[in-house]
Amino acid sequence: MKNEINIGLLGFGVVGSGVAKILHDHQDDLSYKLGVPVKIKKVLVKDTEKERDTELQRDIFTADLDEIIDDPSIDLIVEVIGGTSEAKQAIERSLLSGKGVVTANKDVMAESGLELLKLADENKSDLFYEASVGGGIPLIRTLEDGLSSDRIRALTGIVNGTTNFILTKMKHENKSYEEALAEATELGFAEADPSADVDGIDAARKMVILSSLAFSTEVRMEDVFVRGMKDIKPGDLELAEQFGYTVKLAGSAKKDDNGIEVAVEPVFLPNSHPLSSVNNEFNAVYVYGDAVGETMFYGPGAGSLPTATSVTSDIMAACRNLLLGVNGKRLHAPQHTCKVKKDSQKFGRYFHRISVKDKVGVLTRLSAVYSKFGASLATVIQHPNKHDGGADLIMITHEISRQQHLDIMDELKNTEDVIDVLSHYRIEGELS
Template identity: 75%
Template structure:
């Protein structure tokens, strides 16, 4: 039996240094839980001359990945270097070297996770990726273990802290999008280039990981319908609030006999819904199971120590497997064949905000369009337009209809002479 476990840490940025801090600060607790000491033997960096605020011995730092992979005393690799190409290559080399891997790399897991998990199975190695989604929230392990006996049918949640922080500031402090984004960047919640967050790509990658695991299916990034938060128009948040709704950027996935549907987009939730109350940089995910019903997981979605906490939890799981000699025993083959729902099989209520000519008969003409497509209206609100001409804004909230009906109605509205433009539209959930 092993009397110690040594780790090779790939990367020493914000998250990597957080992992080193937790492993050092909690070393006594970890040894008590595992029965053997766990320590970092080598750390892969790019520049050895760079000064680092760490208690690690300078001798542990190296610029050679081969030095780590060829060291037979290193049992486990923790990949926190980031980047799709470099990260994927490092994980592949580690698995082929017979070393288990813990990673936080959502980009790699979203684009190549299925192949890497198969490679881990072939090499009888563990590949854990809890920190790739939800920061400090234990989502992956919950679905793999805690809900293993259930059949997950849907999940929806706020899985990007940057966009949630921006929307919180816009709603409660009446900030502009630009000012809220600037504050998010200043506080470190947004990158210098925030496009991956605000365009929904970051959340889409996380949804690929969650949906693949939840539905035991090879979900791909191209399967995810994505609308970014730039589609949120001036006045939308205020109009929604006046009707008792809150706008959130959410990822959603559902599966039934018709297949799966996965999306990332701005969605309206009733103010009474728990997801409407999740603010700032926090994340929350609802999971729906046949047996358990609804469960919600809430916590910090990013940050050095929350993310490092999830990584360390994976480290503990991998160490236990090593000590028990069962590493690489969990197979990751998909159970279900990939099948996507058609738009006619995806149902929801919708919010339509329409700028129209302010004249007699317009409302009845528009109502006839909805009726023509077998869509009933739950509520209709008229607002005067903000411009100086004689226009008006109509806000319709529909009863449940298919996404195809939604698209057909929008197309006909845009071709109607009385309609100046469809200003915005959102799915409405959580009724």
């Protein structure tokens, strides 16, 4: 029986320092729950001489990964380096050495998760990754354990705090995209290069992780339809409100007999939908299960202590497994082959905002475009505009396939009456 558990902490940035703080401040509680103390024995950093505001002793900091991996007294590796190549190599080496790993790295898990989980199985080691999605929200554990007896049909979520903060400021404070992004950057919600967030890449990586787990399959980044928020035009948020919707950059994953579909894009959500009231940097994921019905998980999606809380929760789970001698006994192999739907099999309603020449017969000719591709219209409204002397037509379709939507968009762009297709959104919030 172990009388203590020693941790090798890889990285001491925002999350790593948060993990150290929680382990120090909550040591009595953790020791009581586990029966043994949990200690950080070594911390990997680039600069061991840097001054740090921490309770940890200076001599436990090292720049040598070998010093941690090869130390037989270290039981568990916690990877919070970030990035991909260096972090993946560190996780691989740790698993090959028989040490369990806890990681918060969404990039590595989205790109190489199945490979690393297989490596963990082969080496009878644990690999936990709760903090890779949703910051302090226990999503991974909920899907892996809490809802493991159910059959998940769909997930819809706000899984990127930066874009949600920007959209909140644009809607409630009438700020421009540039003004909201500048505020997000100033407050630390956006990186100096925010492209991964605003282009939807960060959210797509998280949806890869969630959908793979929810549907017990292997979803890859190339399986995800990704569209960022830069296409949101001035006036779109106000128009959404007029029709009873809120614009969110949302991730969605659905599964039926035809396969799965995973997407990240700006969508119209009904104002009555719980996700519509999730504001600022908060995240939330709405889960649809056959047995449980509809549930939502909400909380801070980022930040030092919320994310560190998820990491520490995984540390506790890994420690329990070590103490019980059941580490490395979780089966990670996907149950199903990933079958991705074609665009012709993905259905939803769509909102189209089209700038047209203001002349007789335009509406009739544009309606014919929709009819040509078998699409019927639920709503048609015309607004005068001042920017080009034409008019804005608002078209809301009944349910059509994404392929029909794309075909209509292509046809409209080549129609003489159309000045510009200003914006288009899928309407999310209800299962077909």
